[in-house]
Amino acid sequence: MSNLYDHAYELEKALRNSEEFQTLKKLHQEVEQDEVAKKLFASFRQLQIDLQQKQMMGQQLSEEEVEKAQQQLQLVQQHETIGNLLNAEQRLSQAISDINKIITNPLEEIYGSPEEQQ
Numbered sequence: 001m002s003n004l005y006d007h008a009y010e011l012e013k014a015l016r017n018s019e020e021f022q023t024l025k026k027l028h029q030e031v032e033q034d035e036v037a038k039k040l041f042a043s044f045r046q047l048q049i050d051l052q053q054k055q056m057m058g059q060q061l062s063e064e065e066v067e068k069a070q071q072q073l074q075l076v077q078q079h080e081t082i083g084n085l086l087n088a089e090q091r092l093s094q095a096i097s098d099i100n101k102i103i104t105n106p107l108e109e110i111y112g113s114p115e116e117q118q
Contacts, residue, residue, distance in 0.1 A: 011099070020092040027085040037081050044076045 015021055031037045051061060051069055061069075076082045 015096075018092075018095070020088070020095050024085070024088040024092050027081065027088050030081050031085055034081060037079055040076055040079060041082050041085070044072050044082075047072050 031041050047069060051065060054061060054065075077086065
């Protein structure tokens with residue numbers, strides 16, 4: 001079993017050294033160094049967290065909350081550095097999602113994919 005953990009740590013190292021992660025890290029540092037971008041990004045993140053928590057508690061989002069979130073997203077996307085950071089986050093997230101699919105293939109061979117179970 002420890003061999004699996006060794007591979008997991010190798011994967012972590014590969015992720016840290018990947019172009020996707022390095023780009024994300026660089027862009028995050030750029031946002032942190034720009035006071036306006038830092039405050040705008042922090043506000044955006046807090047709104048995301050608040051809305052996610054509400055949804056996880058089974059509460060519906062109001063039209064006003066959805067509209068506010070969309071406006072906030074448009075605002076942060078207009079800021080070049082934050083927009084680049086969000087794009088880098090999305091690329092890294094996609095890579096992690098792809099990796100997750102790859103490593104869960106053995107389980108899907110036994111149990112089938114979630115789509116097949118419906």
